[in-house]
Amino acid sequence: MDYDALIDTETWDFIRRTRETYPDDPAGRTLEEERAAYDAMCAVFRAPRPDVVDVQDVTARDVPVRVYSAGAPSRTVVYFHGGGFVVGGLDSHDDVCAEICVQTGYRVVAVDYRLAPEHKHPAAFDDAYAATCWAETEFGDPIILAGDSAGGNLAAAVAQHARGRLTCIMGQVLIYPGLGGDVDAGSYIEHADAPLLQRVYLVQYAGVRAEDGKAPTSDATYAPLQGIDFSNLPPTIVFSAECDPVRDDGQVYCDRIRASGGKAHWICEQGLVHGYLRARRTVARAQDSFERIVVAIEALGQEVWPYD
Template identity: 35%
Template sequence: MPLDPQLEAMFANQPEWPPIRTVPVPALREAVRSSSIQMPPPQVSLASVSDRTIPGPAGEIPVRIYTPEGSGPFPVIAYFHGGGFVVGDLDTQDMIARGLAAGAESIVVSVDYRLAPEHKFPAAFDDCWAATQWVATNAAELGGNPALIGVAGDSAGGVLASACALLARDAGSPRLSVQINWYGPGIHPIPEEGSAIEFADGPILRLDDAHYFWELHIRDDSDFDDFRASPMKAVSHEGLPPAFIASAECDPIRDAVESYAPVLEKAGIEVEVKRYPGMVHGFVSWLGFLPGAQAAMADACAFAKKQFAAARQNA
């Protein structure tokens, strides 16, 4: 299927992004930030949005807490933004956190984890795991239900969510009800086959961009064998929470995203995997105006609500 017509028209009026490795990291961060905060937010109503910090393994971690309208206690979802582990912050994917809080009728705690290359692997994972534990421990204080905890993320954040689900399973706590992954690959480095070849030159994300982000992120190639970097490489996938996995059709890492689903299914995990036609990497950030993004958010929220409802019944 060709690129979504709305995206095609949008890209036709914009200059093409240069290859990521040609842009200094500070300039890249500023470009992503400035373009992201200009995007219209989703038209949702929330009871409150507040910023604070929580304890982390290397100091305080900034978080933003989104509380839905209605009466709690609500489920609580730890959300991790995308950006290749190199760019992104609480503002760049504010729209996704808002949509998730309203649509899943859940408190969302968005985590401003440490970024590479200043903070190499596994710094981001350490921060997100600390935040996941904090969310579970402090759910009641936030107006949430400590028995209804989930993790979610887009792109790099989807990898972080998958890793935290594995870490929670291994630690025995918190017991997660759901994991949501919008286009976060299950394996690294990205295998150079299938969608990686078909969409090697984008649009939006090039295969070399994905490789370069990981060059900045990892310490050496041995990190690729760590399940926190490649969730598919975990020894076991049994006992994980139900997973929603979304991929974009026109994305070089599409196949690496979708390949995690059969691994989970083989381990007996409930999985809903959906490929969104005509979409590109990062498309959920256009939640404020793009029907494909709205569908991916609605599908993820419906899945989360179903899992939280089941967890309530089994409590």
């Protein structure tokens, strides 16, 4: 793959800055070093939190969450951070959540779900679902689920599990989610050596959450694409990066929702790479995508579907 032709100079600068603190290859790093490196990398790109945002760290049914609000919100976004289910937390995506809050006017609940490998499946999913239930009870607002990478997986898993259980979910916005697609086909092969995320590490860590180290094959709370029923899901908008092995997961997921009679729209962001949310302040393509993401969240909260 000729990434020099696909990726512009600004994005290459973002890739280089990322690799300075968080090299692609995790080999040789302990778990503590891996998490410290990820946190340091996120700090490099972190933007100041807007002054108008009120932030509270609270506990939601034993799950730590951070609640962002500005004014008098009438909608709640429940946001799940990325990090491969192994790294990340409330601080890694603090600025992203704060900016979503300011730009939409919605409350944002960021969820600090338990991480693997200490906490095996379904720990992360259980925390994600518990926090969503808490948000429904605590605020009584309609909810939009959102998340990036592993967080996109959790948002989709919650949406599927919530059918017939919760009535508050108005939609979901997934950002370069890994949903458990076929690692031997499509973008997993086409972009196996993509900058910042390579297929070999996806395969290597596929079972990191599993009790026996082997990923299940029919558990939609582990990997939403393992589900067999995609009907009655909320309106769904998925943003994928072109240069990303998990790119096709978003397209396949949207295709299955539409085939089951639902609303879903897939956007493939040209020339972007996994993790581009952190580039939204320095890369024009990433900034444009973030604006589309915010518009998508706001639109779903207003029951607007702008993609027909």
